[in-house]
Amino acid sequence: MSEQKLSFEQALERLDEIVRHLEKGDLPLNNSLELFEEGTGLLKNCSAMLDDAEQKVVKLKKGPDRKPEELPFDEEL
């Protein structure tokens, strides 16, 4: 599904848009129910993104070609 490709921010924006449409109630019932289904999917995705998120921390190093190289970040307290 295309919504999987949305960033969190885009998904949240789309959700907001969907809810405002549903609240206006200006769409035919079929479309409303389709939107509702899309919204439910987005909600599930957003929650899953947060639940599954694991913070990634890397140290950037300038590689031999100047391009950034990612190194693991060790706690050096």
Added chain:
Amino acid sequence: MERPVLSVSQLNERVRSQLELDPQLSDVCVRGELSNYKIYPSGHHYFTLKDSESSLRCVMFRAQASRLRFRPESGMGVTAFGRVAVYPRDGVYQLYCNALTPEGTGDLQIAFEQLKAKLASEGLFDESHKKPLPAFPERIAIITSSAGAAVHDMIRILGRRWPLTKVLLLPVRVQGPEAPPEIVGAIRYANEFHVADLIITGRGGGSIEDLWAFNDERVARAIYASELPVISAVGHEPDVTISDYVADRRASTPSNAAEIAVPDQEEIREMLSSLSVRGDQAVRKRLDALRERLRRYQEKRVLSDPMAGIDDRRQDLDHIQQRLCSAEERILAGKKQAFIRLASSLDAMSPLRVLSRGYAVAADPSGDIIKSASALEAGQKLQLTFSDGGASCRVERVHLDHGGET
């Protein structure tokens, strides 16, 4: 040779442009005592700076005055920074002051105020140049020391609030003479390879000397030139550096920078559940309204009892049939009457009926009815027909009504 006659405006203009030619006057630093210090309702500050022998008119506009970190009062010894120029309306020159420091401040503080005044006049702190921060940064570049509490605080808070954001550390020295070029290099590098969509640069607290790299003009200019938004996060709450002024956003501490940089997942989860509730309610409301409409339709008789309509039609049919039948009867009765009338008049005209009243019909032997006596001859045979029979006769004599006799 006659001297040219100048207007007052021309002369003042002449002096003004002469003064502007002196580059030293555009960036001066002068020590003196404040007197006649006044703050106008416009927010501009007007005062005189004097020593034992001389005085200098000064003005500090609201924007610069709002950055003052102490309350100036008449009698105070200060160092003032700014440019000297002519105020043409009054024909006086004055110091357009960008910054003031109270007496007794150290050299670093004076250098700080000088740089701040200079960069302010160049527009490096202008609000209009500040870029908005991304609401949900996907990657954040942290430019700071990889040792020390600051970086760990930031990583911890970023992870707790918004673990979706990837953190890229660009380790730099944050104090000592190497620090400014390293910080500048990292800011430029982050921009060149667009490694993130937001930069946080800063360090934990320390003395004014420790924080000095973030008061470096090169660092300030690199932050200003950065296309990626920059949050400056230096020291503790009361420490303010040049980087703080020039950055798109000032954080009071590195931890505060992490709070500014990313949303709080608790708030976002609440937002999600409120959107979910609103969506549910909207759809339920819609369905309830439709159900209510349906119910109203169901209450109507045509739908609840479909045979009702047919029964009605059936009754209609009966009425029509009845009306048809009675019409038929009426027509038949009429016809019958007419028939009876016709039949009786036919009867009245029947020849037999005439004969029964005593008449007879005469006919010749061939059966032709004789209607006139003149058609008869004596000796001729006649056939007489009565109502109940007939007779064969012979004419003996014919006599006509007008006397003729044959």
